[in-house]
Amino acid sequence: MRVVLRSDRAGLGKRGDIVEVADGFARNFLLPKGQAIVASDGIVNQAQAMRNSRDARETRLRGSASELAVVLEALAIRIEARAQEGRLFGSVAQHDIVEAISAAGGPTIERRRVEMEEHIKTTGSHDVKVRLHSEVMATVHVEVVGVE
CATH class of the missing domain: 3.10.430.100 (Ribosomal protein L9, C-terminal domain)
Structure with a gap:
């Protein structure tokens, strides 16, 4: 099952990543705890925008840390x-x-x-x-x- 992660998950991915997980893991753990949502077309577009903003923020933070x-x-x-x-x-x-x-x-x-x-x-x-x-x-x- 393809899901979009709503929070960072060690060994699985970061927030906004689209990952393929076992159906049971998604239905019994990730979805009920609110850590992921099922990846539909609209959700995938939102996840892409979230990843782009995260990457831009990381680049900005890395640049300011280098100056520091x-x-x-x-x-x-x-x-x-x-x-x-x-x-x-x-x-x-x-x-x-x-x-x-x-x-x-x-x-x-x-x-x-x-x-x-x-x-x-x-x-x-x-x-x-x-x-x-x-x-x-x-x-x-x-x-x-x-x-x-």
Whole structure:
């Protein structure tokens, strides 16, 4: 059965996609839960318009994220933290990096966008990745300076 998805569905497609699914899966699961509608000619045209607008929005968001990545990579981020012999008392976490970016005149970003395997616990230069879009990643150079 051909259906048009009304919401993103992992392993099946995104909202507005026309997919072929088993009749039972469509009748017993997708249609009753409102996650899909049967694909008629009018619905297919609406789905095409929905996909076109989604693609245009994604292109616009990807472009603005790329511009933001250039700005972030040009920033010089410096964080001062209490340290002794190159080791910090505590650590530098995502929220510290977000605050340092804002203080350096950069854009405000969400804490969850900063990707770190673990918190920074040593002084020196560190590279931190910031995911601005599903396809755009910026690398921010952070200099952690120890103060006593």
